[in-house]
Amino acid sequence: MKISVLGAGAWGTAIALVASGRHETMLWVRDVAQAAAMRQARVNERYLPGIALAPELAIEADLAAALAHAAAGLVLIATPMAALSQMLAQVGDCDHVIWLSKGFEAGSGRLGHEIARDVQPQTRVGVLSGPSFALEVARRQPTAVVAASTDATLAELAVAALHSEHLRIYTSADPVGVEVGGAVKNVMAIATGLCDGLALGLNARAALITRGLAEMTRLGVALGAHADTFMGLSGLGDLVLTATGDLSRNRQVGLHLARGEALADILAGLGHVAEGVSSAAMVARRAAALGVEMPITQAIVAVLENQLSPIEALTALMGREARAEAVAYRPPR
Numbered sequence: 001m002k003i004s005v006l007g008a009g010a011w012g013t014a015i016a017l018v019a020s021g022r023h024e025t026m027l028w029v030r031d032v033a034q035a036a037a038m039r040q041a042r043v044n045e046r047y048l049p050g051i052a053l054a055p056e057l058a059i060e061a062d063l064a065a066a067l068a069h070a071a072a073g074l075v076l077i078a079t080p081m082a083a084l085s086q087m088l089a090q091v092g093d094c095d096h097v098i099w100l101s102k103g104f105e106a107g108s109g110r111l112g113h114e115i116a117r118d119v120q121p122q123t124r125v126g127v128l129s130g131p132s133f134a135l136e137v138a139r140r141q142p143t144a145v146v147a148a149s150t151d152a153t154l155a156e157l158a159v160a161a162l163h164s165e166h167l168r169i170y171t172s173a174d175p176v177g178v179e180v181g182g183a184v185k186n187v188m189a190i191a192t193g194l195c196d197g198l199a200l201g202l203n204a205r206a207a208l209i210t211r212g213l214a215e216m217t218r219l220g221v222a223l224g225a226h227a228d229t230f231m232g233l234s235g236l237g238d239l240v241l242t243a244t245g246d247l248s249r250n251r252q253v254g255l256h257l258a259r260g261e262a263l264a265d266i267l268a269g270l271g272h273v274a275e276g277v278s279s280a281a282m283v284a285r286r287a288a289a290l291g292v293e294m295p296i297t298q299a300i301v302a303v304l305e306n307q308l309s310p311i312e313a314l315t316a317l318m319g320r321e322a323r324a325e326a327v328a329y330r331p332p333r
Helices: 010-020 032-041 063-069 081-090 112-119 134-138 152-162 175-197 202-222 227-231 233-244 249-258 263-270 275-290 295-304 310-318
Strands: 002-006 024-028 058-060 074-077 096-099 124-129 143-148 167-172
Touching: 002 010, 002 063, 010 024, 010 074, 010 134, 010 152, 024 063, 032 058, 058 063, 074 081, 074 152, 081 096, 081 112, 081 275, 096 152, 112 124, 112 175, 124 152, 124 175, 124 233, 143 152, 143 175, 143 233, 152 167, 167 175, 175 202, 175 227, 175 233, 175 249, 175 275, 175 295, 175 310, 202 227, 202 233, 202 275, 202 295, 227 233, 233 249, 249 263, 249 275, 275 295, 295 310
Parallel strands: 002 024, 002 074, 024 058, 074 096, 096 124, 143 167
Antiparallel strands: 124 143
């Protein structure tokens, strides 16, 4: 199988390394100078320093060449969510496309499957998501993720392309649920980072993760997802990893916000995209349009937009009136 990975960030590079072990794999690098440096040094010094690139992995700066390479194979889009629409518009005649991007598109609030429906309605598409720090995948540490598509053949193609002794690929017919999980967990990771940065304790962390899962599930079901998807890898699994693992960029945003640092300075220091920052307002907007209550998400939006301090956001959450525990979405009457 011929595979092209579009996007040479940490995750794109890691997944290209996995694929290159068994398939003809090409990694497209947007920056020509970065591509040349990676070819020469056989390492992605910017995003995965210290990880050797396999000699069989081709590095390409020409997008047309990368698309032609995998026209009849598999294209994996590994760009940030902000670039997904643009990348989908350029896949042309490629038969099978899966994105690794997570989040709601800024401005439109669209998920990946909604972007694909608008941009490439005839192409077989899907999403790959789950609890997966790129560095651990590149180090071949045990990882499990899920490939989701309404096209079962495409999901199985992802298994054939990426399943290995180190990376386990499950399949799902619920791309909506998988995408919602991958987007909302980033917002909840900011919340948990705030909680830990304020030294509120493990009880508070557990409460945030649990109620965050409830918010995620309610929104997903309202958007047409299956509730049980959120108990899987792209829901609970990715939420736990991103909310508690220190490799999580979104968690780091919360930790730094709790120290009183300015958001712009935090993002500049990360050097990588923290999708929860750009997705939070879109999550809240989609939820409000559907009548779905998401108080943690709303609190995080207020902190990110400097409407509330972290302590004020916590006070607002703890001051909500008592009620029965609810996880499932109930449409407004």
